[in-house]
Amino acid sequence: xxxxxxxxxxxxxxxGTFQAKRYFGHLDIKEANESPFCAEVVGPFVAKDRExxxxxxKDETEKV
Numbered sequence: 884x885x886x887x888x889x890x891x892x893x894x895x896x897x898x899g900t901f902q903a904k905r906y907f908g909h910l911d912i913k914e915a916n917e918s919p920f921c922a923e924v925v926g927p928f929v930a931k932d933r934e935x936x937x938x939x940x941k942d943e944t945e946k947v
Contacts, residue, residue: 888929889905889929889930889931890905890906890926890927890928890929891903891904891905891906891926891927891928891929891930891933891936891939891940892904892906892911892912892915892924892925892926892927892928893924893925893926893936893937893939893940894915894921894922894923894924894925894940894944895921895922895923895940895944896920896921896922897919897920897921897922901937901940901941901944902937902940903930903933903936903937903939903940906926906927911926911927912924912926912927922944923944925939925940925943925944926940
């Protein structure tokens with residue numbers, strides 16, 4: 884797998900912080916959506932590294 888093929892997902896925590904995590908399957912998103920600590924969940928999406936993934940999470944959650 885090339886580094887550019889890595890999928891990520893992330894969320895905005897209810898405290899206002901942002902998290903970016905490697906995506907391993909739909910269960911990641913399902914559990915996050917059910918969590919009382921996740922204000923908004925985004926993904927999966929492709930990013931070259933965690934820094935880029937974190938920026939995408941911030942960009943997507945700030946659109947709302």
